[in-house]
Structures are given as C-alpha cells and as structure tokens.
Amino acid sequence: MNQHELYMRKALDLAQKAKGLTSPNPTVGAVLVKNNTIISEGFHKASGKDHAEIMALKNAPESLEGALLYSTLEPCSIQGKTPACVHALIESGIKEVIIGSRDQNPRVNGNGIAFLKNHGISVTEDVLKDECTKLNEDFFTYITEHRPFVNLKVAATLDGKIADEKKHSKWITSEKARDHVQKLRKEADALITGIGTILTDDPQLNIRNHLGAHNKKYRIVVLDSQLRIPLTAHIFTYNAPSSICIFTTNKKDTDKEKMLLLRGVHVITLDDEITLSHVLETLGAMEVMNVLVEGGQVVTSTFLREKLVDKIYLFYGNKILGGKESLSFAEHIGINSLDAALTLDKMEIKQFDDTILIEGYLKNVYGAH
Amino acid sequence: MNQHELYMRKALDLAQKAKGLTSPNPTVGAVLVKNNTIISEGFHKASGKDHAEIMALKNAPESLEGALLYSTLEPCSIQGKTPACVHALIESGIKEVIIGSRDQNPRVNGNGIAFLKNHGISVTEDVLKDECTKLNEDFFTYITEHRPFVNLKVAATLDGKIADEKKHSKWITSEKARDHVQKLRKEADALITGIGTILTDDPQLNIRNHLGAHNKKYRIVVLDSQLRIPLTAHIFTYNAPSSICIFTTNKKDTDKEKMLLLRGVHVITLDDEITLSHVLETLGAMEVMNVLVEGGQVVTSTFLREKLVDKIYLFYGNKILGGKESLSFAEHIGINSLDAALTLDKMEIKQFDDTILIEGYLKNVYGAH
Numbered sequence: 001m002n003q004h005e006l007y008m009r010k011a012l013d014l015a016q017k018a019k020g021l022t023s024p025n026p027t028v029g030a031v032l033v034k035n036n037t038i039i040s041e042g043f044h045k046a047s048g049k050d051h052a053e054i055m056a057l058k059n060a061p062e063s064l065e066g067a068l069l070y071s072t073l074e075p076c077s078i079q080g081k082t083p084a085c086v087h088a089l090i091e092s093g094i095k096e097v098i099i100g101s102r103d104q105n106p107r108v109n110g111n112g113i114a115f116l117k118n119h120g121i122s123v124t125e126d127v128l129k130d131e132c133t134k135l136n137e138d139f140f141t142y143i144t145e146h147r148p149f150v151n152l153k154v155a156a157t158l159d160g161k162i163a164d165e166k167k168h169s170k171w172i173t174s175e176k177a178r179d180h181v182q183k184l185r186k187e188a189d190a191l192i193t194g195i196g197t198i199l200t201d202d203p204q205l206n207i208r209n210h211l212g213a214h215n216k217k218y219r220i221v222v223l224d225s226q227l228r229i230p231l232t233a234h235i236f237t238y239n240a241p242s243s244i245c246i247f248t249t250n251k252k253d254t255d256k257e258k259m260l261l262l263r264g265v266h267v268i269t270l271d272d273e274i275t276l277s278h279v280l281e282t283l284g285a286m287e288v289m290n291v292l293v294e295g296g297q298v299v300t301s302t303f304l305r306e307k308l309v310d311k312i313y314l315f316y317g318n319k320i321l322g323g324k325e326s327l328s329f330a331e332h333i334g335i336n337s338l339d340a341a342l343t344l345d346k347m348e349i350k351q352f353d354d355t356i357l358i359e360g361y362l363k364n365v366y367g368a369h
Numbered sequence: 370m371n372q373h374e375l376y377m378r379k380a381l382d383l384a385q386k387a388k389g390l391t392s393p394n395p396t397v398g399a400v401l402v403k404n405n406t407i408i409s410e411g412f413h414k415a416s417g418k419d420h421a422e423i424m425a426l427k428n429a430p431e432s433l434e435g436a437l438l439y440s441t442l443e444p445c446s447i448q449g450k451t452p453a454c455v456h457a458l459i460e461s462g463i464k465e466v467i468i469g470s471r472d473q474n475p476r477v478n479g480n481g482i483a484f485l486k487n488h489g490i491s492v493t494e495d496v497l498k499d500e501c502t503k504l505n506e507d508f509f510t511y512i513t514e515h516r517p518f519v520n521l522k523v524a525a526t527l528d529g530k531i532a533d534e535k536k537h538s539k540w541i542t543s544e545k546a547r548d549h550v551q552k553l554r555k556e557a558d559a560l561i562t563g564i565g566t567i568l569t570d571d572p573q574l575n576i577r578n579h580l581g582a583h584n585k586k587y588r589i590v591v592l593d594s595q596l597r598i599p600l601t602a603h604i605f606t607y608n609a610p611s612s613i614c615i616f617t618t619n620k621k622d623t624d625k626e627k628m629l630l631l632r633g634v635h636v637i638t639l640d641d642e643i644t645l646s647h648v649l650e651t652l653g654a655m656e657v658m659n660v661l662v663e664g665g666q667v668v669t670s671t672f673l674r675e676k677l678v679d680k681i682y683l684f685y686g687n688k689i690l691g692g693k694e695s696l697s698f699a700e701h702i703g704i705n706s707l708d709a710a711l712t713l714d715k716m717e718i719k720q721f722d723d724t725i726l727i728e729g730y731l732k733n734v735y736g737a738h
Contacts, residue, residue: 332691360687
C-alpha cells in the first residue's frame, strides 16, 4: 500500500464511525498530513454538524502551510446547512487535496475539484476509489435518483425456503447472523416489512444494543393496505410511534387509522394499492437515503419481481427443509427460464457460525451497478 | 507445525496422488525418515500393488536401523492380496512408526499397532488424525458397513432450484464449478443417476481429461425401473459398456434388456421397485467403495428422504430463478417443519468463479459423522 492509500484507509476508518448516522448526507472521513505525519482527523458525524474536512481543519494543532488533506469524498462546493468546504480549504494554506471519490451530487460532481484547482491547490483523485464510492453508494443513489438505495435481506434454508409450511421461520439462521442483521439495521435509515410478517411473526424490529447513536434516524415502514396491524403489535412496544410509518390504501380501516394517528404513528395513504415504486419515491421525499427490506415471501418476491433491489443479502442457515408447501423467497418473481434469471454482481461471501451470507448487487435492475 | 506433522503432511500428499484409484483398498502414503531426513517415500497405487509402507521400504537406499516410518494409516496385520505389512516393518530394523489414523477395518483396527509394539517398535498415533481419517472416510464406511460412502452433488440456483419449468438446467453453475465436478467423479468408484436425467439431459457422464489413471475403476449406475433408456443415449457413446450398470425391476422392457446385455452392459434386476438401500448394498458387494449421486429432483430427493447421504456438495450458481413450476432439489424429502430439517456438519465453503460450493456431512443419517 502506498502512502496515499495508507492515509486514505485511515480516512475511510474514520468515516465508518458514523456510517448510518449522517443521513441524508454522505459519510465522509478526512485526515490532514504534514511532514508525513497525521496532524489532525475528522469525520462527518451527522447532518447539520461540521463536514469531515472542517472538523479536521478545526482540530489541527499547527499551521497548515504545505499540508495535505485526504478526504474520502470530494469536498463540497455548495452552501448547505453548513458553509461550502472548499472556501475553508483554500484559506487554510494546504497545498494538496487527495480524494477517494467524486461527489455524485449533480450540484458538486467535479465542481469542488475545479474550484480547488482554480485556487492553486493540487488535487489527486481516485485513491481507493472503489471503497470510497461504495461507502456512499446509498447517498449517490439518493441524490441522483431521489429515492432510497434498496437493501434486501433474505434468511433462507440451503434449499431457499424462508419458512416451513406452518410459516415458522424461527430460527433459520444462527445467532451471529442475526447479530449481523442488527448491524445492517444500524446502517439503514428505514426498515420495510409487510403486514404478513407482522401478523405471522410479530417481530420487534428495533435496533438492539443501540448505544452511542442518539442521532440515529431509523424508521420502521409497514406495508398494510387495509390497516390490519394489531394495536398490540410488538413494534409499538419496542419503537417510538413517530418512527413508525404505515403505508396503506383507501381500503384502510379508518377507525384503526384514527387510533394510530392519536398515538403519533405516521399513516400514509396511497391510492387503490401499494405500489413499491411509489413507496420508495415517498420515502425519498422524506430524506430516507437507504432502506433495508426484511419481509416475507410476498414483499421479498415483489421487490425482486419489480426489479427494485440494489443489493441483496442472502443468509443461508444450515438447514435443508424441502416441502411443497414451505415458502421460497423467490417463488413469485415472475421468471420462467434460466436465461432470464436474476444474477448478482460483486458477490461476497461471509460466514456467521454455520450460516453463510452471500451478498451482491442485483444486475439489470433499476439501480444497476 | 511440529516435525511429526511435517512428515505426516508429506505422507498425506503422497497418498493423495492415488485418491480414487485404490478401491476397494484404502488410500495410504508413507515416508521413511532417518537423521531428520526423508530417505524414502511410498504410496498405495492400486489394489494388488504394494502397500505404501512396503513401497517406502523397497525404495530405501540405506540401512533402516533407527529409522522412523510415517504412515497415514495403521499398517495392516492381515494377509490380503499382498502380505501383511507389519512383518516387513519388524524385519526392516526401523525403531518407530508414526500413524495418522487407525485402520477401522475390524480385522486390523489396533491389531497392527499391537503387533508392532509387541515386537519392540514404538508407535505414536493420531498425528494429523482428522485429515488422515477423512482421507479414508469412504473406505472406513465400506469396510465397516459393507456399502459405499454416498456423496450427493446438487447444482442449484441461489433459491434452490435445479431446473426451470422446462427442465432446463444448462448451465446453472460456472465452468470452473463443472470442472470441479470432474474431480469429484475422478475420486468416485461409481456415479449414480436416474433415468429422468438420461431422458431430459442425455449427459455423457464420463470423466473428461482422464489422463494417467488407467487403473481407475469407474462405473455409471442408472436407476431405470422399466428400462426406458434409449440405446442411443450418450452414456453408451462416451463410456465402455462394461462400466455401465443399470438397475431395473421386473417391470422392465425385456427386449431392451436383451440388447443391453448383448452390448455388454450390466443389468441388475431388483424386485418390484428400486430401493436405494438395496442398490447400495448390491454396489457394496461389487466392491464399490464410494458413489457420487448426480441425479435430478427424484433421485436427489429420494436419497435425502431415505437418509442415505453421507456427504453433500451443494453448488450454487449465480442465479435467482423463482417460479412455482421450477424444480427444487429438496421438494420431496418429506420434512414438514424447521425443527426436523436436515443439517450439515463440518461445513466448508469454496468458490469457483461466481459459483459457491457448500459441502458438508449430513447429520443424523445412516453414515452419521
């Protein structure tokens, strides 16, 4: 690893500290280097707080004449909740900025770099580019497509079943795998599930051991066209009402709606039916930058069938179940032949005790990577 | 790794050269060490040939006074096609024998060791025991249970489908994965498939690039209760008739049988139906030490349902297929609830381009490990 990569790796590690907490802003880390020594560090902690570069500048103990700034993301050239970073960088006296990835925000995308260059600062791009781009894959999707990046989680047996014929699914995967799902929830702005899962499993859907993330935005989204959700459902016990958002239709139980609204639960009524693209569009407008879908057969298959999944997490528990009436995760995705099957890109494999996780990006879908 | 393990590793590497060629004998490697130097090596090449220890003794260039013999398997104490090894070892002058695993053959199992000790040779056991035991898991099953060790291969999509609704399965897995299946065939004494696979796919089922293994015993076993197999099937083009063995029943087409027998194909008639345990028992009597099952939904499910699988190789191609009418590999295994699901032991994961292999031993089955 060369010097540039070494310092960029440090900046990536810093950024990672706030992954899942910066929404709807990107996740960014930065280090200032002078005489081959890191003299200051910064990362963006949350929307409205200092950007990573500014935090690094503020933390610097000495003059920055001749210093290098490493930033995982192109410094911003726009005034948002905080002033544009490029001005502060120019005033600081640094001589060079090393960048991991461009900011795909159309209002920035290259403008920050051009501004710095026009003011006599050298710019080096694309250091650990892939990792830095991946760090903000959700933000880039959100800012360019105005909808959340969609992660789909599936917990299946080795033969692709997500529940037995009695709809039991506890537990297909190992405890360590379920812990990892908690980490995925921590990185998500919202969890989406269907009313079927609420009625069958009555899950809590909260983020457990949720220490040190007071500014975490986390919504629970339930798709429930008739408002069949019981008022006693566990999600109401384990989560603040204001974090729960139920999408319904004009077939809804209006008495139930009144009670939910009284409690402070959000109820959003679409037209005759719940269209997933409409749900995602609405969530995008609510500044939800990424979602984790944890549904049953209907929700999972529908997201896949409508090609609305960016990234899939396939957890395989150590079980072969079989059964004609057990539930497969992909049964209704509307594909008839092998040639038309969905495929994953950039596949990675992880293991959590005897549960195996295969993750990857879905090819040929709307967030095609 | 200590000295013992270093030399045993070498003996294991030697044994591996003849894996799949020694049937119905175990696979064994041996090295002779004197003054901390390997002075001779041996491995068992095929049934009827010298045992590994004898080959090492014969290859030794000098006196063996004070030498150590490393053998992956306990030396035999019985006269078989060749004389018992323990006599030669005692006469050789070696001072110590280091053994990987005991020979589970009830006629040996500890007797070889006792004989050596009684004649003043020190014996150290259990060096790299797990690997040495695994090396002969097939032989140990065969010699104690008089039936072949059963390997089951499945090539499935990520949602557990082995063919689409038109029964197409070419190709679910990557070319590299299919190459690995060739390696599995090379290590097998027999491949078992069903008439359904012959009729649908008309596969060749030969071992490709089959160089340097002239003494390889390899049978193709077809389960075909009515002898529906076409005389033009590819297996007859790509394999010697004498290596093909068809199990059938008294519902067989007797004209077809006559033509098959004329060609030199083996036809074995069971009673009213083909019972897998009966097939395995018959193959055991034919000195088939291990089999690789490569069938379609019926054969695969039946082996799993009847709990006749020792080890499973689950290849997952990079495809999500879905579909109510596509074929799942475990559909008919007769399990209704998650609690009763089959599980794998000693799971290992391998990757062949974008195909993932999960292999493991089936728990709670007849060859339970």
